[in-house]
Amino acid sequence: PRLCRMEATASAVRDDPSGARGEVLTRGPGGERVLVTGRLVFDSRPPRRLPPARTTLLQHFTGWFVRTGRPVFDPATADLMDFRTPQPARGLSFGYVLPLDPRTALVEYTEFSPAPLDTDGYRRALDHYTHDVLGIxxxxxxxxxHGVIPMTDGRFPLRQGRSVYRIGTAGGATRPSTGYTFAAVQRQTRYIAGRLRSGRPLRVPAPYGRRARMMDAVLLRALDSGRVDGADFFDRLFRGVPGERLLRFMDGGSPPHEDLLIGLRTPVVPMLRTVVELPFRPRREHPAPPLAPSSTDTEESTP
Incomplete structure (x- = not known):
């Protein structure tokens, strides 16, 4: 009885003139304008501009839900990072396969690079992956x-007013070096709900600690500079680090001694060179990435 759910397009989020409440300017399905107010507002919309950063890459991807003519997938096995894809000059690429049944799966091409591809670029990549690599x-x-996730060492502000908080990717919940977001969003929302339930003042902590953010900045710069080969870097980690430990690291939850052990599995000299260089790189602003490819395609089958 205390929950009101509405569907509308939010065009602006801000403090009211007094600063005591937040305002959300919306437009409903029929075009009507509705002003929603609340003591606190949590804004998870993608930012229009990314924060100033020393390095900014994009994790951009397109996936096809495919239905094959014969059983070709193992529903018990998901391929999360398959590096048998052409690698870009800066960053890395990989495919992944999430089977739903023996004939149905989500097949996706993902790339870490400075800019997204157009529709034809994603189609060529997925054609190569499905036909030449998977042979389905x-x-x-x-x-x-389709999606685009910013991977940046910029600092996302957690507040944009006295009554407005930024959460999710907009509040820095995406791990810059991996794109992992879901677990951090769960931690963030559980914390907020707990503070509100207890009646204590709300202070939203950063989703990742200083040590994790520093490691992310080093890896992003090493990838962007070409100092490390991205596919080889992650392949070393997957081969040399136990799965549970590696997943904790990729989600930003590993303790210092595990970070050190994992660091020894990486190309040490290029990474140390990047550590020394990083403090001297200026932070620059970047526009927010586009949310869709620059052209459209409605083809629904492929031989």
């Missing part, structure tokens, strides 16, 4: 997904 034969594309 003829299939229908039943649906598509």
């Amino acid at each position: 034969g003829p299939f229908d594309v039943t649906a598509r997904e």
Whole structure:
């Protein structure tokens, strides 16, 4: 009874003139304008500009939900980072396969690089991955997904007013070196809910600690400069680090001694060179990435 859910497009989020409440300017499905106010407002919309950063890459991806003519997938196995894809000059790329049943799967091409591809670029990459790498034969594309995730060592502000908080990717919940977001969003929202439930003043902590942010900055710069080969870097980690420990590290939850052990599995000299260089690199502003490819395509099947 205390929850009101509405669907509308939020065009602006701000403090009211007194600063005591937040305001959300919205437009409803019928075009009507609605002003929503609240003591606190939590804003997770993608930012229009990214914060100043020493390094900014984008994790951009397009996926096809495919239906094959014969059983080709193992529903018990997901391929999360398959590096049998052409690697870009800066960053890295990989494919992944999430089977839903023996004939249905989400097949995705992902790239870490300075700019997204256009639709034809993603289609060529997925054609190569499905036909030349996976060899799954003829299939229908039943649906598509696309996304762009900023990977930056910029500092996302957690507040944009007295009553407005930024959460999710907009509040820095995306791990810059891996794109991991979901677990950090869960931690962030549980913390906020707990503070509100207890009646204590709300102070939203940074999703990741200083040590994790420093390691992210080093890896992003090493990838962007070409000092380390991205596919080889992650391949070393997956081969040399136990799975549970590596997942803790990729989510920003590993203790210092595990970080040190993992660091010894990386190309030490290029990483140390990047550590020395990083403090002297200026922070620059970057526009927010586009949310969709620059052209459209409605083809729904491929031989």
